[in-house]
Amino acid sequence: MTDVQDKPAVAATPVEKAFGGGVVATLFRFQSVFGLLAVFVAAIIFSPRRNGEILFLSADNLANVVRAVSEIGIIAVGMTFVILIGGIDLSVGAVLGLAAVGSAVLMVESDWGFVPSVLLVLAIGLVFGALQGMATAMIGIQSFIVTLAGLQIARGLARIWSDGQGVAIAYGDGPNEAPSSFALLGERTFGGLVPIPVLIFAVVAIAAVVFLRISAFSRHLYAVGGNEKAARLSGVPVVRVKIAVFAICGLLAALAGIVHAVQLNQGSPNDGIGYELDAIAAVVIGGTSLAGGRGSVAGTVAGALLLGVLNNILALNNIDSNIQLLIKGLVIVAAAALQRLRPAS
Amino acid sequence: MNKHTMSLAATAVAALVLAGCGTTSERTSDEPQAQNSKQCKGADGKYVIGMSQANVAEPYRQRMDDDIKAAAAEVPQFEVKFADAAQDNAKQVADVENYITQQIDLLIISPNEAKPLTAVVKKAYDQGIPVLVLDRKVEGDAYTGFIGGDNVQIGTEAGKYVAEKVLPNGGNVVEIKGLAGATPQAERNQGFATGIKANPKVKVVATASGDWLREKGQAQMDALLKANPKIDVVYAHNDPMAEGAYLAAKAVGREKEMKFIGIDALPIPSGGIKAVEQGRLTATFTYPTNGKEAIAAAKKLLVDCGTIEKTQTLPTRLIDKTNAAQIYAQENPTG
Numbered sequence: 001m002t003d004v005q006d007k008p009a010v011a012a013t014p015v016e017k018a019f020g021g022g023v024v025a026t027l028f029r030f031q032s033v034f035g036l037l038a039v040f041v042a043a044i045i046f047s048p049r050r051n052g053e054i055l056f057l058s059a060d061n062l063a064n065v066v067r068a069v070s071e072i073g074i075i076a077v078g079m080t081f082v083i084l085i086g087g088i089d090l091s092v093g094a095v096l097g098l099a100a101v102g103s104a105v106l107m108v109e110s111d112w113g114f115v116p117s118v119l120l121v122l123a124i125g126l127v128f129g130a131l132q133g134m135a136t137a138m139i140g141i142q143s144f145i146v147t148l149a150g151l152q153i154a155r156g157l158a159r160i161w162s163d164g165q166g167v168a169i170a171y172g173d174g175p176n177e178a179p180s181s182f183a184l185l186g187e188r189t190f191g192g193l194v195p196i197p198v199l200i201f202a203v204v205a206i207a208a209v210v211f212l213r214i215s216a217f218s219r220h221l222y223a224v225g226g227n228e229k230a231a232r233l234s235g236v237p238v239v240r241v242k243i244a245v246f247a248i249c250g251l252l253a254a255l256a257g258i259v260h261a262v263q264l265n266q267g268s269p270n271d272g273i274g275y276e277l278d279a280i281a282a283v284v285i286g287g288t289s290l291a292g293g294r295g296s297v298a299g300t301v302a303g304a305l306l307l308g309v310l311n312n313i314l315a316l317n318n319i320d321s322n323i324q325l326l327i328k329g330l331v332i333v334a335a336a337a338l339q340r341l342r343p344a345s
Numbered sequence: 346m347n348k349h350t351m352s353l354a355a356t357a358v359a360a361l362v363l364a365g366c367g368t369t370s371e372r373t374s375d376e377p378q379a380q381n382s383k384q385c386k387g388a389d390g391k392y393v394i395g396m397s398q399a400n401v402a403e404p405y406r407q408r409m410d411d412d413i414k415a416a417a418a419e420v421p422q423f424e425v426k427f428a429d430a431a432q433d434n435a436k437q438v439a440d441v442e443n444y445i446t447q448q449i450d451l452l453i454i455s456p457n458e459a460k461p462l463t464a465v466v467k468k469a470y471d472q473g474i475p476v477l478v479l480d481r482k483v484e485g486d487a488y489t490g491f492i493g494g495d496n497v498q499i500g501t502e503a504g505k506y507v508a509e510k511v512l513p514n515g516g517n518v519v520e521i522k523g524l525a526g527a528t529p530q531a532e533r534n535q536g537f538a539t540g541i542k543a544n545p546k547v548k549v550v551a552t553a554s555g556d557w558l559r560e561k562g563q564a565q566m567d568a569l570l571k572a573n574p575k576i577d578v579v580y581a582h583n584d585p586m587a588e589g590a591y592l593a594a595k596a597v598g599r600e601k602e603m604k605f606i607g608i609d610a611l612p613i614p615s616g617g618i619k620a621v622e623q624g625r626l627t628a629t630f631t632y633p634t635n636g637k638e639a640i641a642a643a644k645k646l647l648v649d650c651g652t653i654e655k656t657q658t659l660p661t662r663l664i665d666k667t668n669a670a671q672i673y674a675q676e677n678p679t680g
Contacts, residue, residue: 048447055446064442071435164525168460264434264461268526273433315443321401321429 028342032286032302035335039306043313056313063193067263069308070201071096073301074256075275076282077208078249080300083283085225085245086292087143091132091150092253092279095125096272098158099257104167104267107178114181122254128154129250133243143246151276158269166268169261186262197259204252208297221245225292281328282307285335287342303335385650392451392647394425395444399457399481400432403557404585405634408611409455409479412636420644434461441465445472451647453639455479459528463487475646479635481528490642492635492657496532499608499630499661503533504540506628506663507578508547511604515546516577519569521555521562521590523582533582533608550576555586562586566593579605584617584629591625608632610664612676622669631662 027034047056055061075092082089099121106117132150136143170176171183188195212218220241223231232238256275261267286303288295310331314324386392394417401407410427417423428444430437434457442465444452452469456462459482467487470476476488507518520537523530534552541547551569555562562581569576570593579594581587587607594600604627610617617629638657645651664672 050448058446061443061446064439064446068435068439068442166458166460166526260435264438265464266434266458266460268434268458268461270432270526271434311439312443315428315440316447318426318428320427321431 025342028338029287030299030302031335031338031342032299032306035285036302036306036309039309039313043309046313046317048316055316059193061312061316063188063195063198065308065312066198066201066305067195068311069304070195070197071256071260071263072275072278072282072307073201073304074204074252074259076279076286076300076304077204077297078252079276079279079283080208080286080288080295080297081221081245082143082249083280083288083290084221084292084295085242086228087136087242087245088147088280088290089129089132089150089246089249089253090144090147090276091128091154092249092256093272093275093277094151094154094158095128095250095253096257096260096275097269098128098154098161099125099254100261100264100267100271101158101162101167101269102254102267103182103258103261104169104178105161107182108167108169108176111175114179117182118258121258122251125254125257126247126251129253130243130247132250133246136246137239137242155269158271162267162269164269166266166270169265169267182262185259186265197263200255200259204255205297205301212297217241217244222293225294227293278307281332284332284339287335287339289339306331385647387650388422388648390422390450390647392422392424392643393447393449394423394451394453394643395441395447395449396425396427397437397440397444397452397454398427398429399437399455401429402432404611404613404615405583405609405632406455408613409634409636412634413453413640414636416637416640420640420648422648423640423643430457432457434458437462438465441469445469445474449474451643452476453479453643454483456481456483459483475643477639477642479639486655489646490653490655490657492638492642492659494632494635494661495658496529496632497536497539498658499632500533500536500538501540502536502661502663503580503606503608503628503630504537505543506540507537507580507606508541508544511578511606511627512544512547515544515548517548517550517573517575518578518580519566519573519576520549520552521565521569521579521581521586522552523554523586524556525554527557530582537580555581555589557583557586559585559589562589563593564589566590567596570594570597570599576603579603581605581607583607584609584611584620584626587617587626587629588620604628610662610672612673618664618669618673618676621664621666622673624666628663628665631664633659633661635659 043056044054047054049055075096079089079092102121102124103117106112106120132146135141135146169178171178171180185196220236223236224238224241228238260271282304283300285306286295286299288299310328314327396410396413398406398410401410413425417425428440430440437457438461441454445468452474454466454476463484466476466483467485470487478488478491480493482491522534551573553565553569555565562585566589579587579590581590584607587605591600591605594603605625607617607626607629610629610631612618617626620626621629638659642653645653
């Protein structure tokens with residue numbers, strides 16, 4: 001959304017100001033939004049119909065789509081921050097698994113309450129992320145390596161904490177039961193239609209967009225991603241920015257893990273395998289450059305939704321799962337190719 | 346009121362509250378079998394069956410899909426769709442949700458794990474979609490029928506076979522287990538322990554976890570061979586791990602010292618029956634995919650408007666050198 005690298009080079013008309021550049025630039029800038037619209041329209045066209053009803057557009061189905069997207073979406077928002085500073089976080093799927101296991105073990109086996117469990121799990125994600133940020137910012141190890149190690153560590157911790165077994169979650173007030181307030185997190189609301197995980201995703205996304213708009217942190221973020229050396233020389237606290245970014249990413253992965261556990265009534269150490277790749281895909285489709293310094297949270301949200309709609313319409317048409325992989329791969333390549341064609345700012 | 350009844354009451358209240366939130370017309374799960382449901386239109390109907398598979402990375406599961414496909418081809422009224430959850434519970438939930446959206450006539454599911462899939466299976470069942478659960482269970486009883494092998498029994502048979510036939514004078518066994526946390530792993534382990542009790546001179550001297558994978562079985566066996574100078578039998582929880590163990594022993598020239606026993610006996614070229622036929626494994630035990638049986642049950646429910654058993658357990662069978670070739674030809678006539 002805030003895309004400071006894209007300031008028009010010449011004096012801009014009000015329209016151009018509003019859109020951050022010419023029409024072409026606008027198209028490219030919001031490529032994921034247009035992509036999402038295109039996929040959405042295609043989904044309507046290709047949707048199976050029953051008694052004249054377009055199944056894709058049924059309220060139930062749309063709720064399923066956004067609910068299925070919400071976990072990846074929450075992670076992808078954090079991933080956007082990391083990628084904006086030119087980093088990558090491969091640990092998010094494993095942190096999700098650790099958080100899912102953590103919330104299940106704390107509430108079910110250790111008989112903790114809802115609030116302390118959730119707070120501790122979020123704190124674990126935050127600290128885990130911050131430690132990764134320190135390793136990359138202070139020791140100077142590439143984030144790819146740091147978080148690759150982090151992936152293994154988080155997965156190992158999750159297996160140790162759960163004895164390698166999925167921890168089933170039952171609800172109630174007794175021993176070995178999670179508090180019913182936790183179950184509400186997975187429920188539907190607003191006329192029984194909008195699932196709470198979707199609301200959490202929406203709140204996270206809006207908070208991230210607003211945060212990037214109003215805080216000085218945003219300038220620092222894009223500055224570090226654009227040119228780290230120049231940012232350091234101009235007084236940007238690069239180390240602090242990096243630690244904060246990885247901490248946010250870890251925190252959001254933990255939040256997604258809590259949502260994951262409540263939706264599946266289980267915390268398993270194998271939860272979230274490969275989710276980091278889905279999150280990165282959402283960010284890339286959203287138009288954020290892996291080189292850093294360019295991109296937006298809004299793009300990522302659109303990217304995540306695009307993937308969700310695509311998954312849904314392919315499944316509704318029972319496209320072979322191997323073909324589904326091919327199609328998703330091609331969409332990612334197409335999005336990245338559009339990135340390369342985007343006019344330089 | 347003691348703590349237990351209180352928690353029961355609380356659960357009941359929670360269940361009532363949750364039930365109250367439901368938007369669809371509910372059918373209680375324990376209602377006397379209305380299992381042939383509104384779906385049965387008899388032989389003139391056309392039926393769409395949705396098959397939700399946990400993953401197709403394991404040959405066993407690919408074979409299950411293939412068996413379903415082949416059996417359904419014999420029933421002109423059936424069209425079967427397949428979804429692959431790729432070992433992801435969340436994806437499998439979404440797959441079943443999609444089937445519900447499509448208003449399929451019957452759901453066949455082989456769940457990745459029980460707990461996370463229970464709610465969505467119940468949702469399908471409560472909407473009047475008959476549900477056949479294959480191989481791995483879900484919790485509760487909100488499904489029409491379960492068809493699966495009995496892993497405890499298979500483990501017991503394997504244990505007895507080792508205790509009585511392979512090592513009548515006793516000996517050392519190493520056990521290579523499946524993925525920790527998977528029920529078949531626990532059951533194949535537990536059954537085996539029971540089975541070898543028949544001969545107190547048979548000892549399990551070491552166990553290792555091979556996660557169902559051939560390469561892991563091989564790596565674990567490398568270490569077991571170093572640590573154990575005398576191994577008489579390798580019992581692996583599936584054929585690929587048994588084959589991996591065989592390769593490890595062969596690499597150090599010790600494969601003749603011991604016998605290798607697996608489970609699954611898939612009638613495919615890379616499966617356990619061929620391995621027995623070709624002498625790498627001494628024996629394997631069939632673990633039926635149930636694909637054929639599932640379609641037979643679906644036919645009973647949808648076409649014949651009949652009822653089925655709530656639980657159908659399929660027996661296992663010992664495959665050794667004496668019957669391997671014949672059973673392979675019978676199960677896989679094309680080759």
